[in-house]
Amino acid sequence: MLSKTHSKYIQSLHNKKSRDTENVFIAEGNKTVPELLSAGNFDCKELLALTGWLQQHSVFLQKYFHGVVHELLPHEMEKISALATPGEVLAVFEKQASTAFDPKGKISLLLDTIQDPGNLGTIIRIADWFGVQNIVCSATCADMYNPKVVQATMGSLGRVNLLYTEIGKWLIENKHVASYAAALDGQPVQQHKGLKEGVIVIGNESKGISEEVMRLCTHKITIQKIGQAESLNAAVATGIILSHIV
Numbered sequence: 001m002l003s004k005t006h007s008k009y010i011q012s013l014h015n016k017k018s019r020d021t022e023n024v025f026i027a028e029g030n031k032t033v034p035e036l037l038s039a040g041n042f043d044c045k046e047l048l049a050l051t052g053w054l055q056q057h058s059v060f061l062q063k064y065f066h067g068v069v070h071e072l073l074p075h076e077m078e079k080i081s082a083l084a085t086p087g088e089v090l091a092v093f094e095k096q097a098s099t100a101f102d103p104k105g106k107i108s109l110l111l112d113t114i115q116d117p118g119n120l121g122t123i124i125r126i127a128d129w130f131g132v133q134n135i136v137c138s139a140t141c142a143d144m145y146n147p148k149v150v151q152a153t154m155g156s157l158g159r160v161n162l163l164y165t166e167i168g169k170w171l172i173e174n175k176h177v178a179s180y181a182a183a184l185d186g187q188p189v190q191q192h193k194g195l196k197e198g199v200i201v202i203g204n205e206s207k208g209i210s211e212e213v214m215r216l217c218t219h220k221i222t223i224q225k226i227g228q229a230e231s232l233n234a235a236v237a238t239g240i241i242l243s244h245i246v
Contacts, residue, residue, distance in 0.1 A: 010080040025145035029087040035155020037064040042093040053088035082147035098163045103177045113140040113204040121152020122235035128156035130242040138167045171216040179217040186220030189244045
């Protein structure tokens, strides 16, 4: 049985303030938790799972996890889960400090105020798919450790480095690398096929890229519109742009 105190502790990690205080985050689900465990980039503090899941993954756990395991009943998992439909496993991982990187010689992403957790998580997963290893985020982006972000990454959080910083200053410091702002009035993205180096800049879901950041970008690119839709979802736009560029 999970104690009431420990149950409340796990529940508290749904909130950013508690995650920051404890320097941990939660991950849930049969896909996300094993992916993060096997990637090995985050130290797992404890694992909470239903009996059936533990039995089914006993060999995997012997290889990738040797810490504290709590065997739960379904109603206990429902109480601590951040999901509308709880999964069979939940893990508490220690956060990792953001890592600075040199954008030279690679494709990177820069996100200006991506506030929807689902969008951020999907962008992280898209970046992983296309081999983009680094994402620069403005301080106004969603928290990368928000449970909805973690869930949407489906484990890609363990393979993509996110750096939260003042993005205008970062662009100035890295002006030796071209930056490509996603905009409605840019060059067709197809013209940049096979790009080997550059920072792809994606803006806020409703307002786009801020004027300050746009002024610092060296190029504008666009996804040519055929129909009548006013705009594209930020994550969808990221996927289309990377599919043409990488």
